Amino acid sequence: MTTLSERQNGQSEQNEQNRFRLTVEPSGAERREHRRHDMEEQGLKMQRWDGQRGGSSLGRIVDISAGGIRIRTGQKNIRPDQQIRVRLELPVYAGICPFVDTAGPQMAPKREWIGWMSIARVQPLTDKQVEVAGRLVDMNEVDRGMLGLYLSTQPLAA
Numbered sequence: 001m002t003t004l005s006e007r008q009n010g011q012s013e014q015n016e017q018n019r020f021r022l023t024v025e026p027s028g029a030e031r032r033e034h035r036r037h038d039m040e041e042q043g044l045k046m047q048r049w050d051g052q053r054g055g056s057s058l059g060r061i062v063d064i065s066a067g068g069i070r071i072r073t074g075q076k077n078i079r080p081d082q083q084i085r086v087r088l089e090l091p092v093y094a095g096i097c098p099f100v101d102t103a104g105p106q107m108a109p110k111r112e113w114i115g116w117m118s119i120a121r122v123q124p125l126t127d128k129q130v131e132v133a134g135r136l137v138d139m140n141e142v143d144r145g146m147l148g149l150y151l152s153t154q155p156l157a158a
Contacts, residue, residue, distance in 0.1 A: 038063050039154065042091075046071055049087040049114050058086060059132065066148035069117065070133040072125065078132050082119045087112060088136075090150070098150040099143045107142075115139055 039061045046069065047055040059073030069088070078084070089112040090098040097109030113136075121133040139147070 044090065047087040047089075049085045055087055058084070062131065064151065066144050066151060068120070068133065068135040070131060072129055072131050074128055074130075076124075076130055078119060078122055078130065080119050080122055083137075084117045084119065084134075085114070086117045087114045089113075093150060094153045096146075096150045096153065098147050100146050102140070102142060113139065113143060113147075 040063065042061075044061045046058045046061055048058045049055050058075065059071035062070045062072055064070070092098075092109075092111065097111055099110045099113045101108045101110040115136060115138045117134040118137045119132060119134040121131075123131045123133075125131055136144075
């Protein structure tokens with residue numbers, strides 16, 4: 001017989017496993033939970049966040065989804081399973097702000113998000129550049145939903 005806490009722990013582990021799942025359609029095509037959107041042509045940058053404005057540049061955004069991001073950087077000291085505090089600022093597009101400020105008495109639109117990126121993959125491209133992919137792990141559901149809406153106006157990545 002299992003206790004309620006054992007059931008809840010097992011259920012939370014199962015929820016975590018299903019959170020970022022990849023499914024395969026009957027045709028064999030992959031279907032990701034969050035669709036990736038190409039941002040490379042916009043030249044947007046992501047910053048390391050050290051608690052001050054004007055943090056150091058981490059790299060240039062290649063593509064982004066509501067669950068994760070891929071960047072190109074010259075910083076070769078980044079490793080998989082590392083956590084990096086980041087600042088992401090995106091421009092208003094089609095009248096939609098990518099994030100929501102819920103700290104005040106009323107919700108307000110905002111262009112930046114500060115949180116943690118969990119590095120999943122680091123792939124060398126050249127002697128001077130690497131491609132880093134990771135999940136945006138501590139984004140609240142309101143911001144994740146608004147980012148998804150914002151990205152739905154952008155071109156899809158291949």
